[in-house]
Amino acid sequence: MALPRQSEDFPAWYQEVVKQADMAEPSLARGTMVIKPYGWAIWEVIQRAIDDRIKATGHQNYYFPMFIPAHLLEKEKEHVEGFAPEVAVVTHAGGEKLEEPLVVRPTSETIIWHTYAKWIQSYRDLPLLYNQWANIVRWELRPRLFLRTTEFLWQEGHTAHETAEEAIHEARKVLHEVYLDAVERVLAMPVRAGRKSPSERFAGAEETYTMEALMRDRKALQAGTSHYLGQNFAKAYGVKFLGRDGQEHFAYATSWGVSTRLIGGVIMTHGDDKGLRLPPALAPIQVVVVPIYRAEDEKALVLEAAAKIAAELTPLRVHVDDRAEFRPGYKFNEWELKGVPVRIELGPRDLDAGQVTLARRDVEGKQACPVPEVTARITALMDEVQDSLFRQAVEFRDAHTFRANDYGELAKLVDDPGGFVVGGWCGDAECEAKVKADTKATIRYLPLDPEPAEGDCLVCGRRATEEAAWAVAY
Ligand SMILES: [Zn+2]
Known part of the structure; x- marks a missing residue:
């Protein structure tokens, strides 16, 4: 489904x-x-x-x-x-x-x-x-x-x-x-x-x-x-x-x-519309190898090459998906849904050309990789995918962190588009409760070390004592 x-x-x-x-x-x-x-x-x-x-x-x-x-x-x-x-x-x-x-x-x-x-x-x-x-x-x-x-x-x-x-x-x-x-x-x-x-x-x-x-x-x-x-x-x-x-x-x-x-x-x-995306350091399966074959005579050759690549990749957490009852396309979807960071596809044509096909879960597209370079390339990809997922998440978070200048802006931004909305707060629990009642947003965090804030409380207009970050939360 x-x-x-x-x-x-x-x-x-x-x-x-x-x-x-x-x-x-x-x-x-x-x-x-x-x-x-x-x-x-x-x-x-x-x-x-x-x-x-x-x-x-x-x-x-x-x-x-x-x-x-x-x-x-x-x-x-x-x-x-x-x-x-x-x-x-x-x-x-x-x-x-x-x-x-x-x-x-x-x-x-x-x-x-x-x-x-x-x-x-x-x-x-x-x-x-x-x-x-x-x-x-x-x-x-x-x-x-x-x-x-x-x-x-x-x-x-x-x-x-x-x-x-x-x-x-x-x-x-x-x-x-x-x-x-x-x-x-x-x-x-x-x-x-x-x-x-x-x-x-x-x-x-x-x-x-x-x-x-x-x-x-x-x-x-x-x-x-x-x-x-x-x-x-x-x-x-x-x-x-x-x-x-x-x-x-x-x-x-x-x-x-x-x-x-x-x-x-x-x-x-x-996660995205295809399912999970797991960072390599966290993924129970970091690399999945999907052998592709049609005829029986291709099968032994491809499975042997797949096993060899998997063995060379240890100590990475590698899984060879050699289930005979599922087609490659089905397997690709399943491992994408489960968020496996890197997939290696391996068929008779790849073997003839002395290469494999690599697909990353964090970005679209596939790339060919010569067989002798697979271990080095995959090892490098573990860091690259880890960094890329972190960077994507930082960019998303930063693109959804806003500064509000008045109460109207605060109420609007926490609802649409949503995210962290930063602004002055007087320290009064009543102001905090009003925001929650009006918008469902709560103060998610205050600065680790209290520092004097400039400007006024977004809610009551009195002098702000610190800057708060509001958001609707789980
Ligand atoms: Zn206030």
Whole structure:
């Protein structure tokens, strides 16, 4: 079945790509999904990219349970209020009603900080630099595969520090050295790093740092967040340590996470009317070889040449599509839909001429390549396609980042053509709420470091305190 065109029905296009590229499908319980092998293979590459960087920046992995006694969640007031509408609760187990209900973790600050009270006694125990890979449950009323699901997979880092400065430094370091680096270099997804406004902060955070990407329907996607939690959780769970000054202090916290939502981000950052386009660093299959033959006597020769080329291309992730029951044209479409970055076509005529035909997924057209040069050419193409997809996404994002001079322009631009719209904001939550009510756009990010803004608030005309970037978001 042909894909809907992006320009005509983007949500339908997205849904069909996920389905036809065989990445995931909805499951039985509301909002849950089955991640199929092709989608899982992409997740594994994302996990590896993030996990390598988490460890390279000095963190270790551990694992906490998914059930949290309900009273624990209630200790941090802002946190429990923020998550209450989304929380799933187990009331019965073992054939009986439980004395105390168990919350299925919507995030793990509560149980982790309860435990840190035992682990942290002295400044010598600090910092704690830990992370876990886990599943999370947040009851989702409007589920969409990868973007919003009731159960999703993520990593959550939870660190404890002696000082506020150290914790803030940690939260920002993870944003840049782990998230931004992995997402831009491996996923080829350009992001803007910034701070959230108070109304968009994580429940219980003093400051939320975010990276925001722009999708091809010109809506923003929050691709990852890193929070400075101050002493809120240490105070709620009694995490005190004996400081260098001989006094007791509450520890300072950070938490940070990215999730399977990134897969949705990749689809909507790079995909086109033919389907997925995967950057080589992320693609589970980087090169597909399609042998073309008609007669049986051609078959052995072509398959042998295909196997030889594939063997020479290791350690690249190469797949030879030797399925006899499908015609080459069908295979081309399928691998284009699945976003494989480079395709090698190989038939008797190519072999006679001592060449193969190469097709890139990021640009139109084919090129011939002499057989002895295939390895060098393909190796170079891995970088070229990676850079080209990143550059295309940067150009799209920049072409859809606007400056508004007044409220009318802001309201117009976030709707048509859509994208990031930058302008002055007075810092007042009422102005922010008015924009949201009028246009559905929210403040996606504020500058990482507050800097004095020139001019007036786009909404109320009072003096602006900083520049905000608005957009309609997922
Ligand atoms: Zn204002």
